[in-house]
Amino acid sequence: MAREALLCICPPDSGGLAALHAALPGRTVLTAATLHEAQCLLDQQPCAVGLLIDTIGRAPDPELQIFLSRHSHMHWVGVLPRTVLDSDAHRRLMATHLSDYHTLPVDPDRLRFTLGHLFGQAALQDDTALPPRLGAMGITGNSPAVQRLRIQIARVARVSAPVLIWGESGSGKELAAQAIHRASARAEGPFVAINCGAIPPNLIQSELFGYERGAFTGATHARAGLIESASGGTIFLDEIADLPREQQANLLRFLQEKTIYRVGATRSVSADARVIAASHVNLEVAVAEGSFREDLYYRLSVLPLVVPPLRERQADLRALADQIFASHAGDAGRRLRGFTAGAHAAMLHYSWPGNVRELINRIRRAIVMCDGRLITEEDLGLAAPPEPAAVAKELGASRERFEREAVTDALRRHGGMVSRAARDLGVSRSTMYRLLDKYGLHGRS
Ligand SMILES: Nc1ncnc2c1ncn2[C@@H]1O[C@H](COP(=O)(O)OP(=O)(O)OP(=O)(O)O)[C@@H](O)[C@H]1O
Ligand SMILES: [Mg+2]
Numbered sequence: 001m002a003r004e005a006l007l008c009i010c011p012p013d014s015g016g017l018a019a020l021h022a023a024l025p026g027r028t029v030l031t032a033a034t035l036h037e038a039q040c041l042l043d044q045q046p047c048a049v050g051l052l053i054d055t056i057g058r059a060p061d062p063e064l065q066i067f068l069s070r071h072s073h074m075h076w077v078g079v080l081p082r083t084v085l086d087s088d089a090h091r092r093l094m095a096t097h098l099s100d101y102h103t104l105p106v107d108p109d110r111l112r113f114t115l116g117h118l119f120g121q122a123a124l125q126d127d128t129a130l131p132p133r134l135g136a137m138g139i140t141g142n143s144p145a146v147q148r149l150r151i152q153i154a155r156v157a158r159v160s161a162p163v164l165i166w167g168e169s170g171s172g173k174e175l176a177a178q179a180i181h182r183a184s185a186r187a188e189g190p191f192v193a194i195n196c197g198a199i200p201p202n203l204i205q206s207e208l209f210g211y212e213r214g215a216f217t218g219a220t221h222a223r224a225g226l227i228e229s230a231s232g233g234t235i236f237l238d239e240i241a242d243l244p245r246e247q248q249a250n251l252l253r254f255l256q257e258k259t260i261y262r263v264g265a266t267r268s269v270s271a272d273a274r275v276i277a278a279s280h281v282n283l284e285v286a287v288a289e290g291s292f293r294e295d296l297y298y299r300l301s302v303l304p305l306v307v308p309p310l311r312e313r314q315a316d317l318r319a320l321a322d323q324i325f326a327s328h329a330g331d332a333g334r335r336l337r338g339f340t341a342g343a344h345a346a347m348l349h350y351s352w353p354g355n356v357r358e359l360i361n362r363i364r365r366a367i368v369m370c371d372g373r374l375i376t377e378e379d380l381g382l383a384a385p386p387e388p389a390a391v392a393k394e395l396g397a398s399r400e401r402f403e404r405e406a407v408t409d410a411l412r413r414h415g416g417m418v419s420r421a422a423r424d425l426g427v428s429r430s431t432m433y434r435l436l437d438k439y440g441l442h443g444r445s
Contacts, residue, residue: 034059038067052076166280170357172356211262224262252299317347321359339376407439
């Protein structure tokens with residue numbers, strides 16, 4: 001497998017290669033004389049482990065820093081003259097980017113041991129913790145909720161009727177809309193997204209429907225609106241609940257007739273855009289409150305789709321966190337390895353009100369701010385989950401509260417008669433007396 005090859009960066013005059021080959025019988029070694037050559041090799045095939053023979057202190061530091069940051073997912077070992085250790089800057093670079101180092105002249109046995117250890121670690125990571133690829137449809141995760149979502153996306157992609165996506169903020173509504181577009185027959189056409197809440201109400205009509213020359217002061221030329229420019233593709237209307245009522249009527253006309261009137265136009269033009277709308281507020285409530293047209297709601301909600309909140313797909317947290325980490329670990333400018341077990345536990349315990357967007361923000365901030373090589377729950381700004389004993393205590397306390405209330409209510413309903421209250425609660429009289437005793441309550445025999 002390509003990742004089993006060792007990449008060795010070794011300036012031609014360093015004389016380090018002979019010792020290296022002795023240390024690695026049977027292993028494929030790719031050699032590069034410069035960082036540029038190394039980059040070309042890595043572009044062609046990935047390697048898990050890299051060796052920098054006499055490179056630190058010779059290659060320009062900033063270039064080496066950038067190179068190593070870009071390849072921070074690899075394990076790097078330095079082989080260097082002892083004098084390099086005298087420089088603070090080089091020691092910092094080594095601490096940040098290297099897994100280990102050896103001083104020249106190299107002891108082949110020790111080097112073989114180090115590299116064997118790192119290849120072993122890389123193989124373990126390949127098998128377990130590192131599946132940072134995007135999932136099918138660009139949606140990471142395989143929880144039952146996400147599998148259901150993918151099936152629904154594939155179904156609605158087959159037709160051209162409007163789709164209404166509901167989901168909490170940051171849950172992935174736009175991602176789902178893009179997935180529908182890409183899986184549809186319109187995939188080659190444009191995907192135009194507009195956030196109805198972000199455009200001032202007085203501009204939204206001309207943005208959506210376009211305008212004719214002279215339609216208003218400053219309209220020196222005619223312009224197509226976003227719906228027209230999404231012809232042959234999809235228009236994604238995010239935060240549809242924020243669309244002013246007048247524009248709701250115009251949108252309804254478009255959905256019914258597939259034509260639009262540009263502002264200032266006397267004739268309509270046809271536009272063939274599939275509409276996907278999204279909202280984080282419940283549109284049925286908006287209809288009931290009178291802020292959203294009922295007829296438009298029914299038109300839009302032909303194919304409703306719900307993107308589940310992150311707390312309902314906890315099984316995806318690890319894959320999502322790993323994928324976000326892999327995409328942003330380069331921002332750290334030094335080598336990070338991932339998350340501590342405590343961080344994973346804290347992520348599972350947290351309720352993620354801001355959903356995937358919050359997860360991305362917390363991980364990105366942690367990547368930049370963390371001190372160690374592993375991101376902890378503190379780096380994520382999350383509280384450690386309570387110990388199992390504390391959870392049990394909390395459960396016990398709630399159970400007692402509930403029990404006390406149930407007994408008090410039953411006694412009240414039955415005028416304090418213990419046997420009737422016991423029958424009502426479905427417990428024996430002796431249990432009832434034990435409960436009265438436990439909670440310091442009194443009843444009549
Ligand atoms: N399952 C997922 N896999 C990978 N990335 C995801 C997933 N869900 C959401 N994201 C990412 O999370 C971020 C928020 O998603 P998106 O913008 O689609 O959410 P939204 O519901 O439209 O949010 P808002 O309500 O704030 O507009 C984006 O960067 C998106 O790529
Ligand atoms: Mg959105």
